[in-house]
Structure formats: C-alpha cells, structure tokens
Amino acid sequence: MKKSLFAMAAILGLALTSCSSDDDNKNDNKSTFVLKVDDLKGDINDGVVTLDPTQTYTLTGGLVVKGGATLVIPAGTVIKSSATALSTSLFIAVERNAKININGTAAKPVVMTSGKATPAQSDWGGLIIAGNAKVNTGDNGTSEVGALSYGGNDNADSSGNINFLRISYTGSKYTNEKEYNGVSFFGVGSGTVVSDIYTFESGDDGIEFFGGAVNASNLVIINSYDDSLDFADGWQGTATNVYIKGVTKAGVEGSTNAKDPSTAVPMTNAKIINISIIKGDAAFLADEKAINYKEGGGKQAYTNLYVADGMPKDLTKISTDAGATANIAAGNFTISNYTFGASITVFDGVKLSGTTTGALGAGAGADLPTWANWTK
Known part of the structure; x- marks a missing residue:
C-alpha cells in the first residue's frame, strides 16, 4: 500500500510539474487579444497572436498590432476582407515597436484578399507597417492611412518579416490624396x-516605401491603378528582382520629398536591381511613363532594366523642381545595362x-521569371 501511495504521489508530482511548465510556456506568448475566425479585427495590445493556417479568417475591421x-x-x-463592411475600414496595420511575421512558402503562400463574390480593386485597404527608421519628413510622422506614428533614427529597426505574401484587391480610398496601397x-x-x-489589382500603388531603409526582393506587381512601385521621403533601400505588369501611371515613381525636395535629408537613395516593366493591355496607359522621377528625385540607380515594347515613347517623366534638376545635373539618376x-x-x-x-530585367524580359512561378 505504501509503495502504491508513493507511486501515486510521484505521478501526481510529475503531472503538476508538467502543467506548470505548460503554463509557463503559454505565458511567454500570452495575449489578451480574443481571436475570432469570422470577426478578425481590433487591437493586439500584447503578447504573440498566431493565426491557424487551417482556418479562413474574415477581416471585419482594422486589425492593429500595437507596440510590443x-x-x-x-x-x-487565408484572410478575406468582409464582403459588407466599409472598404476603408478593412486593413491590417503594424505599429512601431510591433512585429508581423508572415511565414509563407512558395507552396503555401499567405493570402490576403477580397471576400466579395466578384472581387475588384479597392475592395479593402491593405497592409501597413510602421517603423523607427529615418524619414526626411520628420521623426514622428503619421501614416496617410491607419493613423500610425512612424520614423526615428534606427535604420536597422526590425518590424519582423514578410515571406511569400499574395495580397489582392486592395487600395480603398478616402480621397484622391488619402488611399491605401x-x-x-x-x-x-x-x-x-x-x-x-x-x-494584384491594387486601387492605388502596388508597393510603396515612405522613407526608411528596408530592402526587398522578388516583387511581382500586377495591375496597379496608380503607380506600381513607389518610394519617397528619403528611402535608403534596395529592391532586387521586380516584375511589373499592368501600369496605369508610372511603373516606378521615385521622389525625395513633396514639400521641400531641394533640402530634405536624407535624400532618397534607391537602388533597383533586375526590373521588368510591361504596360499591359489597352486599359493600362502608363501615362506617367516607365519611370517618374518626381519631387527632388534623389539618387536613383537602376541596373538591368527591361522595358517592354508598347510603353510610351518617353522612358521617363521628369519633375522640373530645383531639387530634381540639380540631381539630374549631378548624375544622380542612372540606368546601367538595359533593353528597351x-x-x-x-x-x-x-x-x-x-x-x-x-538585359532580361527580372529574369525573363517580358515573361514571368521562374522565381515568380509561385504566383501563377
């Protein structure tokens, strides 16, 4: 009997130890956020929230990852926007000092898309990420949409990672000056x-960088109804392998600062390596050309650029402001190795x-490069 009691006590002790260990692990990632598959919205104020890849989530409002x-x-x-909610209310945002880890793979990308039966551009907002890196508009700006504070002095700041993300039917608008990408x-x-x-099918820009120093690679931007790739406000980054098709305004729009393009620092210093720009069908006019060198322009260096036949005769649209004029005179707008x-x-x-x-641009000229086969 004593042996039996001792055995039971030992088993109970192990069970309690195991439960305690499990609780400790849960506390490491504990969040007060209540996750609802059919009602994904609200502020994630603390801890780590991990979505379940076996579920399809319905985004019913703004989902904001707060600092920490x-x-x-x-x-x-898969995340689908509500089919009935106001389109401008539907977005995913990441504050300064917060993180998002999008861990897609080529075989299983993360999908963010419209939940409407017949999806179209501007059905919902998009993904917004704010960080602590340098911006030439000030250290505490407010994002055009999402009302996120951004900017600072930490160019090495991390907001997490984005890998293999398919994001479609974004770009809802408040006004012509206030819209999601x-x-x-x-x-x-x-x-x-x-x-x-x-x-795919963004009502505004496909991807835009507002200052900062983040780098990006393997970008496929199809059917954007403003600019395809846009950067401004002192972006100090490199984009490598960029395939653009379906150009409404500019394939690439790059500027230094809209308000004071001659003196804003840091000056935009953008490097674009391996890029293909294809106008798309007759609905796409590319009326701001393959590259719009805008508002101060800054340093822009393009290497291995392919621009397909059918684009407007002017390769570039050039701003006439003093900053852009000075940067062009200084040789700060360059293209090396190209096919037009x-x-x-x-x-x-x-x-x-x-x-x-x-020059084959993103890898295959006008054709989709092999590294982008996962998007088919």
Missing part, C-alpha cells in the same frame, strides 16, 4: 526581412550606361 505585440501568420493562412512601408528599417510579395522596346525613343534626364541589349 507580435502577429504570426503561418504558411497557407497593397503594402505600405512607413519608416521601416533594414532589420525587417521582405521577400516574395505578389500584389522599339516604342521608346526619348530618354530625357537619365544617364544611360552599359549594355543596350540582352
């Missing part, structure tokens, strides 16, 4: 890992160098 909290989205997770980076630092993003379609005959403003044929 983390949102983890595993491979294969597919993905917006506000003062995001280089510690943030960004690769393999596919934006026969429709392009005017190359104002840009300094061309290197090979003039054979």
Whole structure:
C-alpha cells in the first residue's frame, strides 16, 4: 500500500510539474487579444497572436498590432476582407515597436484578399507597417492611412518579416490624396526581412516605401491603378528582382520629398536591381511613363532594366523642381545595362550606361521569371 501511495504521489508530482511548465510556456506568448475566425479585427495590445493556417479568417475591421505585440501568420493562412463592411475600414496595420511575421512558402503562400463574390480593386485597404527608421519628413510622422506614428533614427529597426505574401484587391480610398496601397512601408528599417510579395489589382500603388531603409526582393506587381512601385521621403533601400505588369501611371515613381525636395535629408537613395516593366493591355496607359522621377528625385540607380515594347515613347517623366534638376545635373539618376522596346525613343534626364541589349530585367524580359512561378 505504501509503495502504491508513493507511486501515486510521484505521478501526481510529475503531472503538476508538467502543467506548470505548460503554463509557463503559454505565458511567454500570452495575449489578451480574443481571436475570432469570422470577426478578425481590433487591437493586439500584447503578447504573440498566431493565426491557424487551417482556418479562413474574415477581416471585419482594422486589425492593429500595437507596440510590443507580435502577429504570426503561418504558411497557407487565408484572410478575406468582409464582403459588407466599409472598404476603408478593412486593413491590417503594424505599429512601431510591433512585429508581423508572415511565414509563407512558395507552396503555401499567405493570402490576403477580397471576400466579395466578384472581387475588384479597392475592395479593402491593405497592409501597413510602421517603423523607427529615418524619414526626411520628420521623426514622428503619421501614416496617410491607419493613423500610425512612424520614423526615428534606427535604420536597422526590425518590424519582423514578410515571406511569400499574395495580397489582392486592395487600395480603398478616402480621397484622391488619402488611399491605401497593397503594402505600405512607413519608416521601416533594414532589420525587417521582405521577400516574395505578389500584389494584384491594387486601387492605388502596388508597393510603396515612405522613407526608411528596408530592402526587398522578388516583387511581382500586377495591375496597379496608380503607380506600381513607389518610394519617397528619403528611402535608403534596395529592391532586387521586380516584375511589373499592368501600369496605369508610372511603373516606378521615385521622389525625395513633396514639400521641400531641394533640402530634405536624407535624400532618397534607391537602388533597383533586375526590373521588368510591361504596360499591359489597352486599359493600362502608363501615362506617367516607365519611370517618374518626381519631387527632388534623389539618387536613383537602376541596373538591368527591361522595358517592354508598347510603353510610351518617353522612358521617363521628369519633375522640373530645383531639387530634381540639380540631381539630374549631378548624375544622380542612372540606368546601367538595359533593353528597351522599339516604342521608346526619348530618354530625357537619365544617364544611360552599359549594355543596350540582352538585359532580361527580372529574369525573363517580358515573361514571368521562374522565381515568380509561385504566383501563377
């Protein structure tokens, strides 16, 4: 009997120890946020919230990851915007000092899309990320949408990671000056890992960088109804492997600062490596050209650029402000190694160098490169 009692006590002790250990692990990631599959919205104020990839979530309002909290989205997770909620109320935002970890894979990307039966551009907002990196509009700006504070002095800041994200039917608008993009980076630092993003049917820009120093690679931007790739406000980053098709305004729009383009610091210093720009069908006019060198312009260096036939004859649209004029005179707008379609005959403003044929841009000229096959 004594042996039996001792055995029972030992088993009970192990069970209690196990429960205590489990509770400790849960406390490490504990969040007060209540996660609802069919009603995804609200503020994640603390801890780590991890979505379930076996579920399809319905975004019914703004989902905001507050400073100190983390949102983890595993491979294969699907988020659809509400079919009935106001389109401008539907967005996912990440504050300064918060993190988002989008952990998609080529076989199982994370999907953020419209929940309407017949989806269209501007059905919902998009993804907004704010960080502590330098922005030439000030250290405490407020994002155009989402009302997030952004900017600071930590160019190495990390907001987490985005890997293999398919984001569609974004870009809802409050006004012509206040609208969402597919993905917006506000003062995001280089510690943030960004690769393999596919934006489709964005009512505004596909991807935009507002200052900061984050780098990005493997970007597929299809059918944007403003600019496809946009950067401004002193962005100090590199975008590598960029495939753009369906250009409404500019394939790439780059500027230093809209309000004071001659003196704003840091000056935009953008490097775009391996990029293809294809106008798309007749609905897309590319009326601000392949590259719009805008508002101060800054330093913009393009390497291995492919621009398909059918684009407007002018390769570039050039701002006439003093900052842009000075930067062009200084040789700060360059393209090295390029292939241009026969429709392009005017190359104002840009300094061309290197090979003039054979550049394949993102990897396959006008065709989708193999690294982007996951988007099919």
